[in-house]
Amino acid sequence: MRKEVIGPSQLFAMIVLFELGTALVVPIGLKSGHAVWLSILMALPGGVLLYLIYYDLYRQFPELIMSGYTQKILGKAIGWPLSLLYIPVLMFNGSRNLREAGDLLISSTYDRTPILVINAIMVIAVMYILNKGIEVFARTAEIYFWIIMIMGLVCNFIVIAAGLVDVKHLFPLQADDWWDALSSAYPSIWIFPFGELVCMTTVLPHFNKPRKAKRAGVMAVILSGLLLTFTHAIEISVLGENIYSRAAFPIYTTITLVNVANFIQRLDALVILTLIIGVFFKMSIYCYAATVITADLFKVQDYRKLVVPVGVIVLFSSFMSAENYTSHLNEGRAFLKYILPLLCAVIPILLFLVHHVRKRFGWYR
Template sequence: MEKAKISASQLFALMVLFELGTSLLLPIAMDAKQDSWLAILLGTVFSFVLFLIYHKLYLYYPDILPTEYMQKILGKAMGTLLAFLYIFCFVHDVARVLRDIGEMLLTFAYPDTPLFIANALLILVIIYTVRQGIEVIARSGEIFFIIMYILAITGFILIVCSGLIDFSNLQPVLEEGIFPTLKVVFTQILYFPFGEAIVFTMILPYLKNPKKAKIAMICATGIAGINLTITMLINISVLGVGLTARSQFPLLSTIQSIQVADFLERLDVFFMIALVIGGFFKISVLFYAAVIGTANLFKVKSPSQLSYPIGLIILFMSLAISRNFQEHLHEGLGIEIFVLYIPLSTIIPPLLLLVAFLKNRKQQRE
């Protein structure tokens, strides 16, 4: 680990930006139709349980990375294998988010630019940022957190002033009962975006005041969840369920609909800036976790040396991960949730906590 420390407020800002990230970009929870906002809200509540599990593991091993305490809990061989699996998951997630942002930029502003160029320019900036260390990422997060919310509040006011909101699009509430909504919660929302935040177990050892970790994590998750709920409420109110589900980028379609006093329109730049900020910090945190985890696992003394080779792997993985954006969404919101995110974010951590608890209890008795 590098000798760096971040504050609880910096952790809070990073977590909010991370969880908003590409979640604002994509049509999440649309299997719940007009109740998708309720699925996100319930997913936020249930995700608190996950974060309490992550926090408890952190309390058992506050000074070491998960890639190290997995070996202490499960033994050298099994722990190393599991740690490598988590690092692969982080690298894979970086590639997916990079593809999301690249596709958005091409759709929005650069239709004639090759995807490789857009992704390469973005990953170069992120490599430079990650090489500066977690303190620089965290301080930047505090600044951009404020910018993000200025954009969000401005956009919300303009949407309200334009008279686009039609709450009848949200009716009927729970038309088919609560079970379809709960199904979406436990098959989608709990893992994307909230389960992805398991990456912050790699950041917690850098916290100045460990006692503030729990409140920072819970508050950040609550704020991000409320923001995503409001965003989905607005998308469905403005576009309707059908158009929201069919749109590649529902929030972009909503913002493109803004027209105030016949002159204030085409505010797509609000969307682009917000998504680039969120995507940048999501990629940076995941990339940093992959670099520091790999360095810790393979005993590399200078983690920054790994940033270029891992960045190159991520760049080519982002291009090869799927043939087109529709296939990319299908895999990310369907197959990969069951193959990667459910086991790594909700099944393995409780098992690790159970084994750590039993080992700790045995040591106390001895």
């Protein structure tokens, strides 16, 4: 079978879509109040650094995915179970994204449609594209990148043109605000959405120009960080701190307020589309990562055989993991605090250090 390859612009598009995914829609970094935009900016350098660590590990082992080099670096006895740990976490995180999309769709438009139906339709699309392979997926990402960019541009322009933005909500920043911003930037925003890029370690081996992975990836992380900053700043400046912090989906509330000359209004569909596209890519990458790690660990030749089981597990855990949106959010808080930092930051940094120590002292046989 021919090896599937992806190019720099496709990688760029995938990372941006992955980052924007749900982070655009749900409120992030609540502790920092009106300085959320500042915390995203503060977390951005950390995100870039984290990507560079993933990139370095990839350059050391250009043919291997994460589970492969974990076993090389730490030895099979530690590396194998540690890699196994990634599978449920990746699937669970994928299912959480699905849940958020499903819940927004239900609370905004489809109030009488069962969540199973909505989520199943999305999972079927994900399974389909993963069955077609990562190359097809990357090309799709390239197209949807422009769709998202154009929609984002239109939405932001209209919100500003409608005169809804009140910069007073963003300023002034007091000393306390800087501190709050920093404390919600690390680790919370650093991990979600930037740390989640750990999934990309399974995609990178397909990259055809290893030298360009650094530039494309770093640019993509910076662009998505800036877009997130801008969008959340707009949301706060429109809604004010109070409503922003209480809203389940602030971007949706923001867009419903648009009314230009009684003519341009009810643009909710654009937000819903953005969410569906973003979640589709984010969930696909999560499912892909879970699938290939499983295939690698259990020596399954063709990862495509595992796409359907993983998809079904993600689908069912999406609505079985929490009985309502409130408990979903609370679970997410604990998950973000205790589990994700370990897998997104601690383990990769550990791998990075151990690898370089072993290489330095020639401890590889």
